[in-house]
Amino acid sequence: MTEETTVTEETQDVAHPMDDLLRMDRMPHIWCPTCGLGTVVTALALALGKSGIPLDDIAVVSGIGCTGRVAGYIKVDSFHTTHGRAIPFATGLHLANPKLKVIVVSGDGDLIAIGGNHFIHAARRNVDITVICVNNFIYAMTGGQVAPTTPLTANASTMPYGNFEPPFNIPHLADSCGAAYVARWSSLHVRRMTTAFAEAIATPGFSLVEVVTPCSTLYARRNRLGTGLDLLKFYHDNCEIQHGADTRSLNIDFQGKITLGKFIERPRPTFLDRLDNWYGQVFGDKYEPYVGDRK
C-alpha cells in the first residue's frame, strides 16, 4: 500500500485531471483488477468537482470493507471509521457543522447489515447527508461471505450451497424510511451515476444512490460469472432504466434483470430545518436559529 507508483515519463508532464480531487500519492489503490470501485470514485470526484461546492466544505466518511477504503483516496476531509458507523459519524459531522456537505460512501454489508439501524434512522430523520451504497452483493474484504444483498441461490463462502436468505431491496428500504432522493445505477453507467451523485448531493436531506458494482475476485469467481468485465457486459445486457419505478419492484434476482433509474425525488424538511422551525415556534424571537447563525 505504501509502495511508490512508478509513473511513465511521457505522462508526468500532463497532470491527471483528477489530481486535485484524489490522493494520487496513495495510488495504486488496494482494489482488485476489474473491481468497479475505482469507477465509482471517479464518478464521485467528477460530481464533487462539478457540484460547485468548495472542496474544503466537503467531507467523505466511509465504514469498513472494500468500499470503506474510498475515504482514503478522495482528497477532501475524509474519515475511515468503524464497521457500520459511517452514517452516525457523518450525522455528527453534519450536525456539528451544517456548512459541511457530508457524503457517506460505504458497502452494502457496512450500511445495510451492521449499519442497517443507522441507515433507516438517518433516512427517517432526514439528516442532510448523501449516502452512496456500493453494492457488490458480497462481503469482499473478508473473503466472500453472504451479505444482506446477496441474491437468492448465489454462492458465498458462508452460504456454500447457495444463499437461501432473501436479500434487502435497498432503494425500497430507503424509500419506505423517507429518503429524499433514491437512485440506483451500475458502475458501467458512469455518466448517469455521476449525474445521480450530483443530484443526490444537491438534494437537501437524506439521499441515497445504490451502485451495483462488479466484484470479480469473490462474487464473480465464486459464482463462475467471469471477470469484472463480464459483469459489466452483463449489466449492459440486463439493466433496464426505469425512472420513477415503484421501489417495491426493485428486487435483484441472481443474474436477473436489474432495474436502474432515479426512483424518488421528494425534498422534505431536514432534521435541522425541523429543529430550527420548531424551536422558533416554541421560543419565538428569543431563539437564535442554529443553522441560521452559521450561514
Added chain:
Amino acid sequence: MKADPKGVLTGAHYLDGDHAAAEGALAAGCRFLAGYPITPSTEVAERFAARIPKVGGGVFIQMEDELASMAAILGGAWAGKKSMTVTSGPGFSLMMENLGLGIMMEVPLVLINVQRGGPSTGLPTLPGQADMMQARWGSHGDYEIIAICPSSPQEAFDYMITAFNFSEKYRVPTLVMMDECVGHMTEKVVIPPADEIEITPRKEYTGPPEEYLPYLPDKDMIPWMTKAGDGTRFHTTGLTHDEKGYPVMNADCQETLVRRLVDKIRTNADEIAILEEEEIDGADVVLISYGISSRVAIPAIERARREGLKVGSLRLVTVWPFPETRVRELAKNVKALVIPEMNYGQVYYEIERCAAGNARTVLVPHAGGWVHDVDDIYAGIKEGLK
C-alpha cells in the same frame, strides 16, 4: 482561555449529579451531545436537551443506539464542536468499539458512565463501581485513557470541565466515571462566573493548510488538530497510520503509533493525577477510595480515629492513568492500604501491584446495589492493622 458565558449558569443551585454534569459540560463549552437513554444516566441528556436551545450554538440529538451516539460525537468533535455522550453499563459496552476509534484518531471528547450494578442489565437503578477496568481496557488493543471519578454533584460539575480540558490537552477521550449514587444525589452546586472557569483550548494547527500532517507529533507527543472544513483536506482512519494519517500495515508503524498513544498519557500521569490526601503523614493505614465509596468511608475513618488509630485517606479523583508514583511511595510508608470499592477487586489489583509487597492491601468488596456498610470498611481498617 475563559469559559463562554453563554453556557455558564452562574449561581448557587440545588442539583443532582447528572444535572450538574450537564451544566459542567455546557460551562466547558460542550455544544454537541448525542446520546441514548439509559438509567441512571439519562438526566444528563435530558438537562442538556432542555438547555441547549437556550444556550444556542449547539445541538442535542437522541440517536438510535449507543453505537451511533459514540460515532456521532466523534464526528461532532472532528467538525469542531466540543462533544460528549453519556451512558451506563450496557451502553458503555456498546460504546467501546468507537471509543477505540476515538483513541486511534486522537479525538477530544468526554464520555460519562453513570455506573450501575452489573453484569448485563444488572441493577439499572442502583449503584455499582464495577466498570472501572472496562474503562481502562474495555476497547480492544493497547492504549492509555483518562478516567475521573467525581463523588458529589459539585464535583460532577467541576470535573466535567477538567475532563474536557484533559481531553483537549492530550487529545484523548476522557471518561467521567460517576455512579448511580453521585448521579442521583441532590446537593448544593455552586457555579462560578464564566471568567473564573479556565478552559483549555484545542491544540489548533495554524500553518499552511497544504503542509498539514494530521499525526505529526509535537514535542509533547500530541499532534496539532484541525477540523473538517478548515481546508487542510486531511485523512484520518482507525487503521494503523503514519503522520499523514494514511494506513500503513507494518510493525514499525504500529510500534511508533501505539507507543506514542500510550506514552502521551503515561509520561504525563503525574500531571493528570488529581488526588485528595488527608492525614497521610504518620498514618499506619491509608484508605484508598474513589467515587461514592470515598464518602461512605468517612464515618469509618472517623470511628477508627476516635479509637486512636492512625488512619489516612487517599481519594483518587483520577483513576486512569493510575497514579502509580504516589501509591508506590505511600506503600513504603504505611502498614496497610485499605480499598473499599463496589466490585470484587478492580482498582484494588492496581494498588496491590504498586504496593509491591511493601504494604498489606485489604480489599473491602461490595457487589453493588447499595453502598458499603460503614462497619465493613471499619473492619477492613482493623484487618489492615492486624
Added chain:
Amino acid sequence: MPQDLPSPPESTKSKYWRKPLDADTVKVPHGELHIIVNRCKGCRFCVEYCPRDVLEMAEDFNVKGYHYPLVKDEVACVNCQLCEMLCPEFAIFCTQTEDEEEGGGEDEG
C-alpha cells in the same frame, strides 16, 4: 430506435447511415490519450467500451505484470472520456487537442 431503420454499421467507427444535416458546421473534437502504464491492472474496460475502437491491449506487461492498453488509432479519438471515467485505476485520461475546441463528444455509459 424504430425497427424499420437500418442497423448501425458493424464497425464502431461511426459510419453515418445518413449524413447529418449539420455535418458541415460541427467540428469533431479530437482527444489525446495519456496512459499511466504502470498503474494499469489490465481490466480491459477502456479497450472494450471505447466507442471509436481507439485502444488495444499491449502484448507486453507493465511492471505489475498486467497487459495494458495502447493507442492503436490515435486519429479516431474524439475525447469522449469514457475510458477515463470507466478506468478503475485512474490510469488513462484524455485531453482535448488544442486546434479543435468546438463541439463535444457525448457517449452514454
